[in-house]
Amino acid sequence: MHIPRKRFGQHFLRDEAVIRRIVAALDAKPGQHLVEIGSGQGALTLPVLKQVHHLEAIELDRELIPLLSERCERAGNLILHEADVLDFDFAGIRTDDRFLRIFGNLPYNISTPLIFHLIAFADIIEDMLFMLQKEVAERLAAGADTEHYGRLSVMVQYHCQAELLFDVPRRAFHPPPQVESTIVRLVPHEHYPCKASDERLFATVVKQAFGQRRKTLRNSLKEVVDDEIWESLSIRSDLRAEKLTVREFVDISNAVTDALNRRA
Known part of the structure; x- marks a missing residue:
């Protein structure tokens, strides 16, 4: 047995x-x-x-x-x-x-x-x-x-x-x-409700946001998301990670990708 x-x-x-x-x-x-x-x-x-x-x-x-x-x-x-x-x-x-x-x-x-x-x-x-x-x-x-x-x-x-x-x-x-x-x-999902342009970057954004979940998004994501990117978003940077939907995390990730492509 x-x-x-x-x-x-x-x-x-x-x-x-x-x-x-x-x-x-x-x-x-x-x-x-x-x-x-x-x-x-x-x-x-x-x-x-x-x-x-x-x-x-x-x-x-x-x-x-x-x-x-x-x-x-x-x-x-x-x-x-x-x-x-x-x-x-x-x-x-x-x-x-x-x-x-x-x-x-x-x-x-x-x-x-x-x-x-x-x-x-x-x-x-x-x-x-x-x-x-x-x-x-x-x-x-x-x-x-x-x-x-x-x-x-x-x-x-x-x-x-x-x-x-x-x-x-x-x-x-x-x-x-x-x-x-x-x-x-x-x-x-057969068809993603929202799609990240760069899924590795999306995963990094999510990991960093929740890795310091007591901090505001502006502080927890400061190595990835700068002031210019925050200004392009309709998401408040003084929120904490648990307040954001999946789509909003995708929006942040895609805004970072767009900014990196513009600056390249």
């Missing part, structure tokens, strides 16, 4: 009713390119594989690989990647024009850096369905000037539509985590 390992943040889903609800929310179909992150003991892997007959999964714990293979061998074709998902090249497993559908019970200790890693592949992803720590899920979907709004909210919502689906109680896991969990769906 596999003992959950703390260093991998392992909390195995055991509640059959919750599993059925997650599988129904995923609504996987044969022929789709499904990728699971953190298969664990196969609580989601097995029912999804039975539906689609072909599934790729990423699992870091090498002790679970033979257990998963044995459990799923009669359900369909399971391709297991023993890898650290934070370094995983999702583009490398896309061998045709199908978009990836990614799902999983994400290890809570790496969920935020993992989501930043995943949005870098947003242009090849159809959707993502994840179980996350409730507080992290709320950050993904938070609106400007609310408690959970921050850098993660802006970056995810720039690339995706975020939807909170339902909560999962602690008792659904073994061992029970110390926090509540939430199922969230992320759907990359």
Whole structure:
């Protein structure tokens, strides 16, 4: 019997009713390119594989690989990647024009850096369905000037539509985590509501603004945005980062890009 390992943040889903609800929310179909992150003991892997007959999964714990293979061998074709998902090249497993559908019970200790890693592949992803720590899920979907709004909210919502689906109680896991969990769906935008001319610069602006979130934008962004650029914008520089919408961050970034191009 596999003992959950703390260093991998392992909390195995055991509640059959919750599993059925997650599988129904995923609504996987044969022929789709499904990728699971953190298969664990196969609580989601097995029912999804039975539906689609072909599934790729990423699992870091090498002790679970033979257990998963044995459990799923009669359900369909399971391709297991023993890898650290934070370094995983999702583009490398896309061998045709199908978009990836990614799902999983994400290890809570790496969920935020993992989501930043995943949005870098947003242009090849159809959707993502994840179980996350409730507080992290709320950050993904938070609106400007609310408690959970921050850098993660802006970056995810720039690339995706975020939807909170339902909560999962602690008792659904073994061992029970110390926090509540939430199922969230992320759907990359087919057409961006607002588009940054330079997405690296946009990411830098957002990171610097929230890195010193107690400061006004004029102070936190002083290395990037000068007085002339502020004068060209209809955004108050005495506000703090959490007051700005995603579109306003894009507007600042694009104003910086325009100024740099004029001065070149």
